[in-house]
Amino acid sequence: EADIYQTPRYLVIGTGKKITLECSQTMGHDKMYWYQQDPGMELHLIHYSYGVNSTEKGDLSSESTVSRIRTEHFPLTLESARPSHTSQYLCASSEHREAGNTIYFGEGSWLTVV
């Protein structure tokens, strides 16, 4: 079972508010990821990190930002939320080596911007 935790699970906020979605993993994984999933649609990678102080943007453009100050923590921030940011955000992690590894997902954070 994956030890990756996301908070909050559900959040409804007003337009223009700043929010931070938290993600923590206790597996010591070097690599962490944020995926975005709209209802009924594919997951798309929006951010990833290969280690502390390493962050890159994913394939899907996102107005969110991330930071990786500690190995276990990979928060995502929206400075000014808009209704178009309404979606499910999924955090994931994996070990650095390739063979036989799995990519674990958290339970997700459902964000609704009104």
Add this chain to the structure above:
Amino acid sequence: QKEVEQDPGPLSVPEGAIVSLNCTYSNSAFQYFMWYRQYSRKGPELLMYTYSSGNKEDGRFTAQVDKSSKYISLFIRDSQPSDSATYLCAGGAGGTSYGKLTFGQGTILTVHP
């Protein structure tokens, strides 16, 4: 063209049936493939991980990869109502791209008693 195309479904089968879920992919750089199961309002749960062409079996689940035709499948034997979920296939390249998965749109499966 999407890099990973998944049969959209939805699928509805009786309990005990054999289920076949299928995906095709176009990115020749994909080296490994994963199948995830996702229940409503939950994160994806890894079911199968395959790194080469051929079959891989785990309990009632069999993953099949044919890299020559860029086709991947998941078979579920003796399907149960608890298997009702959305199934996601994903492909990924190796090297520095490891972990950057490309997902299909998912197939909704319902197994009715």
